[in-house]
Amino acid sequence: xxxxxxIIVGLEVGTCKVCAVVGEVLDDGNIxxxxxxxxxxxxxxxxxxxxxxxxxxxxxxxxxxxxxxxGVEIHNVYASVSGxxxxxxxxxxxxxxxxxxxxxSEEDVRNVLLNxxxxxxxxxxxxxxxIRQHFFVDGHDGIQNPAGMIGAKLxxxxxxxxxxxxxxxxxxxxxxxxxxDVANIAVSSFASALAVLTSEHQQLGAVVxxxxxxxxxxxxxxxxxxxxxxxxxxxxxxxxxxxxIGLRIPMNRAETxxxxxxxxxxxxxxxxxxxxxxxxxxxxxxxxxxxxxxMNLRVEExxxxxxxxxxxxxxLDYLGAGVFITGGCARLRGLEPLAGQIFxxxxxxxxxxxxxxPTSAIESPEYSTAIGLVRYALGSQRDQHQAPPPWERxxxxxxxxxxxxxAFM
Amino acid sequence: MTxxxxxxxxxxxxPAAQQEASENMEKKSTPGQRIRLKIFGVGGxxxxxxxxxxxxxxxxxxxxxGVDLVAINTDLQTLNEMTGAExxxxxxxxxxxxxxxxxxxxxxxAAQNDAERIEALAQGADVVFITTxxxxxxxxxxxxxxxxxxxxxxxxxxxxxxxxFSFEGDRRKQQALLGLEQLKAQADAVICIxxxxxxxxxxxxxxxxxxxxxxxxxxxxxxxxxxQLLSRKGLINLDFADLRTTLGSKHCDGLFSYGxxxxxxxxxxxxKALLDNPLLDSGDxxxxxxxVLVSILGGPDMTLADVxxxxxxxxxxxxxxxxxxxxxxxxxxxxxxxxxxxxxxxxLPRRIVPQSATAKPSLPHxxxxxxxxxxxxxxxxxxxxxxxxxSASKPAVEEAPxxxxxxxxxxxxxxxxxxxxxxxxxxxxxxxxxxTLYNGEDLxxxxxxxxxxxxxx
Numbered sequence: 001x002x003x004x005x006x007i008i009v010g011l012e013v014g015t016c017k018v019c020a021v022v023g024e025v026l027d028d029g030n031i032x033x034x035x036x037x038x039x040x041x042x043x044x045x046x047x048x049x050x051x052x053x054x055x056x057x058x059x060x061x062x063x064x065x066x067x068x069x070x071g072v073e074i075h076n077v078y079a080s081v082s083g084x085x086x087x088x089x090x091x092x093x094x095x096x097x098x099x100x101x102x103x104x105s106e107e108d109v110r111n112v113l114l115n116x117x118x119x120x121x122x123x124x125x126x127x128x129x130x131i132r133q134h135f136f137v138d139g140h141d142g143i144q145n146p147a148g149m150i151g152a153k154l155x156x157x158x159x160x161x162x163x164x165x166x167x168x169x170x171x172x173x174x175x176x177x178x179x180x181d182v183a184n185i186a187v188s189s190f191a192s193a194l195a196v197l198t199s200e201h202q203q204l205g206a207v208v209x210x211x212x213x214x215x216x217x218x219x220x221x222x223x224x225x226x227x228x229x230x231x232x233x234x235x236x237x238x239x240x241x242x243x244x245i246g247l248r249i250p251m252n253r254a255e256t257x258x259x260x261x262x263x264x265x266x267x268x269x270x271x272x273x274x275x276x277x278x279x280x281x282x283x284x285x286x287x288x289x290x291x292x293x294x295m296n297l298r299v300e301e302x303x304x305x306x307x308x309x310x311x312x313x314x315x316l317d318y319l320g321a322g323v324f325i326t327g328g329c330a331r332l333r334g335l336e337p338l339a340g341q342i343f344x345x346x347x348x349x350x351x352x353x354x355x356x357x358p359t360s361a362i363e364s365p366e367y368s369t370a371i372g373l374v375r376y377a378l379g380s381q382r383d384q385h386q387a388p389p390p391w392e393r394x395x396x397x398x399x400x401x402x403x404x405x406x407a408f409m
Numbered sequence: 410m411t412x413x414x415x416x417x418x419x420x421x422x423x424p425a426a427q428q429e430a431s432e433n434m435e436k437k438s439t440p441g442q443r444i445r446l447k448i449f450g451v452g453g454x455x456x457x458x459x460x461x462x463x464x465x466x467x468x469x470x471x472x473x474x475g476v477d478l479v480a481i482n483t484d485l486q487t488l489n490e491m492t493g494a495e496x497x498x499x500x501x502x503x504x505x506x507x508x509x510x511x512x513x514x515x516x517x518x519a520a521q522n523d524a525e526r527i528e529a530l531a532q533g534a535d536v537v538f539i540t541t542x543x544x545x546x547x548x549x550x551x552x553x554x555x556x557x558x559x560x561x562x563x564x565x566x567x568x569x570x571x572x573x574f575s576f577e578g579d580r581r582k583q584q585a586l587l588g589l590e591q592l593k594a595q596a597d598a599v600i601c602i603x604x605x606x607x608x609x610x611x612x613x614x615x616x617x618x619x620x621x622x623x624x625x626x627x628x629x630x631x632x633x634x635x636x637q638l639l640s641r642k643g644l645i646n647l648d649f650a651d652l653r654t655t656l657g658s659k660h661c662d663g664l665f666s667y668g669x670x671x672x673x674x675x676x677x678x679x680x681k682a683l684l685d686n687p688l689l690d691s692g693d694x695x696x697x698x699x700x701v702l703v704s705i706l707g708g709p710d711m712t713l714a715d716v717x718x719x720x721x722x723x724x725x726x727x728x729x730x731x732x733x734x735x736x737x738x739x740x741x742x743x744x745x746x747x748x749x750x751x752x753x754x755x756x757l758p759r760r761i762v763p764q765s766a767t768a769k770p771s772l773p774h775x776x777x778x779x780x781x782x783x784x785x786x787x788x789x790x791x792x793x794x795x796x797x798x799x800s801a802s803k804p805a806v807e808e809a810p811x812x813x814x815x816x817x818x819x820x821x822x823x824x825x826x827x828x829x830x831x832x833x834x835x836x837x838x839x840x841x842x843x844x845t846l847y848n849g850e851d852l853x854x855x856x857x858x859x860x861x862x863x864x865x866x
Contacts, residue, residue, distance in 0.1 A: 241837040242855035291863040
């Protein structure tokens with residue numbers, strides 16, 4: 001079945017950059033990236049909006065860039081959200097199969113999923129995703145599609161991701177002020193995983209770490225489903241901030257220094273870097289070792305925190321495909337060996353291999369979230385076609401199943 | 410909680426249980442025979458504590474038996490009501506036997522006017538405990554002077570103070586913090602209990618009278634616990650130097666907790682009771698602590714596994730801290746175990762961490778390390794150079810943010826290394842944003858600062 005829309009736009013309002021990706025759905029159902037746009041972002045800190053006007057302007061610039069590059073007009077986007085307030089947990093729902101033959105009906109499946117999604121979260125929070133993991137029939141684990149099976153008790157596990165309603169609203173409000181329509185939202189890590197992981201990776205088990213400017217989002221897949229996800233409000237900005245404080249230089253210079261000379265591996269030989277002259281400021285020499293040491297400590301700590309979270313969930317042994325790092329920080333020099341050392345697993349810098357398009361877009365780790373949003377949109381559109389009414393729809397061919405943010409739909 | 414183990418917080422709520430606990434304490438040696446201890450209760454709150462100790466001491470075999478109790482106040486009326494303790498009225502000329510009206514300056518003058526009488530009282534004491542409630546006039550103003558005088562008489566001075574409830578208002582809080590600073594400059598160690606935490610022990614709907622009483626009781630239990638810690642012959646010895654290493658120059662959130670266990674699961678029970686104490690903020694205080702002192706008291710049947718079981722959960726929680734442990738044996742404690750913890754934390758992280766940066770050593774190693782050569786004769790008076798070394802080993806500690814500059818004169822008995830004013834721990838561009846907390850650490854502060862790693866090597 002073909003989706004209604006052939007052009008889908010994914011928009012990521014990140015802490016450092018706004019990225020927009022225009023994808024076209026081909027006749028065979030694959031996605032081709034036909035245009036990308038980006039703009040440096042202001043007004044966002046740690047993944048959340050702090051200045052709406054500044055953010056609106058940046059989104060506008062990025063979307064205009066994408067329109068130009070793709071040659072289409074953009075009215076409607078899928079947006080990603082992030083921030084330290086986003087939390088997740090796994091929940092289980094149960095129904096008793098009531099009909100005489102004890103055959104599980106489509107209705108039972110729908111009910112068990114609704115049941116599993118009825119979660120108890122704080123009042124001011126809202127569920128962003130409730131993603132189906134797997135079913136149990138009479139306690140038997142790992143069942144993908146229980147409809148038609150015989151059993152007395154049907155259970156379903158879902159992974160619930162939720163966040164603070166008002167904070168999510170701010171991102172959406174910004175986009176609406178551009179003005180653009182927001183078709184739906186997805187959590188950054190989930191979107192990135194859709195772009196980076198093939199179904200094979202999802203089956204083997206993998207963790208996707210999206211290290212952006214303000215947040216580090218991670219998500220773990222294993223046996224084809226999401227096992228765990230989380231957000232650490234630590235990102236590239238923190239690296240820059242550490243460098244600025246450590247070397248006593250202003251933030252913008254620290255940022256340039258990080259990009260041009262920085263590495264997360266400390267060089268064995270001491271080297272000095274001459275800071276370029278700015279008006280009124282004398283030349284300064286800074287030590288490359290000091291620069292790299294500050295960066296190394298921060299990145300090592302952040303990755304170790306992610307590893308600790310995975311250890312806590314006992315997921316480290318299920319990551320056969322290894323670690324995939326995306327986001328702007330994936331460009332840090334020396335990241336692959338450092339991450340490999342920490343996790344003891346193969347480390348890949350995430351390329352969005354699940355879609356077609358120009359290499360410049362696909363191989364840029366910054367774009368993976370926006371590209372993933374296009375895939376996410378395609379999936380949710382197909383779901384809509386298959387299972388009306390919209391509030392009870394159940395994704396049948398796709399493991400992800402979305403719950404809309406009620407406030408906006 | 411089973412009746413076999415009781416947290417002190419619970420004990421404080423039930424007088425009957427408290428008696429029982431007192432009976433559990435040491436029966437044979439009167440500690441005062443080896444070390445002369447005096448407890449000075451200064452001001453209204455201090456006198457309350459003293460009278461409570463005096464009352465509970467009326468029973469036989471109390472751990473604080475043979476300890477001199479002294480109530481010091483400006484208010485003659487309170488002193489006249491005291492029984493079972495020496496009393497000293499100070500500042501008669503200044504206040505004419507009335508109180509200070511909440512003015513620390515008057516309290517300070519009162520203590521100075523009667524310096525000679527305080528001197529006479531402090532004479533011959535090896536250890537002087539000063540217990541007081543900060544925020545008022547006498548406790549806040551007089552305690553630093555009393556601490557200085559006691560120190561000049563050669564005693565080790567340990568202060569156990571309560572900070573005012575927040576409902577007592579900002580002014581008292583400011584006065585209390587100023588007094589705390591001055592007291593820190595004079596005393597060897599200061600442990601303070603923010604009274605607001607007492608509310609959690611007492612319950613939010615307890616009366617004000619009750620809350621104050623509870624606060625006094627907590628101070629009393631703390632004094633007893635530390636006294637026990639110092640006076641018992643140690644298997645793994647803990648002495649005052651250890652106490653000072655733990656508490657020295659990092660107070661403010663210095664806290665103690667205490668738990669007892671009995672029977673086969675005694676170690677576990679004791680630790681659980683200890684951790685359940687609301688003073689510990691469900692372990693948060695330990696997670697933030699930089700120095701933790703664990704003292705274990707058990708019978709001759711205490712096994713190494715018991716020691717391990719009781720220390721391990723604590724050091725796991727206090728993973729950033731320098732953990733010092735001691736263990737003592739007492740025949741009375743056969744089949745029982747008592748664990749006391751004193752945790753000290755700075756509000757701001759320290760820049761240079763001399764020892765605590767290293768991973769916690771394994772237990773036997775630790776035991777050897779803390780085993781002091783003098784097991785019988787305790788180093789009661791520590792020569793001044795040792796103090797200098799101790800404070801030099803942890804230089805430049807950021808003081809509590811609200812602390813006012815220290816104005817008190819430095820005591821000649823305690824040469825204190827000057828601390829350089831450091832810029833606050835910078836969060837740079839995240840200064841105004843909500844802190845990113847992870848296990849009590851603010852991740853917005855640069856990693857190298859939190860780990861105290863120098864970028865230059």
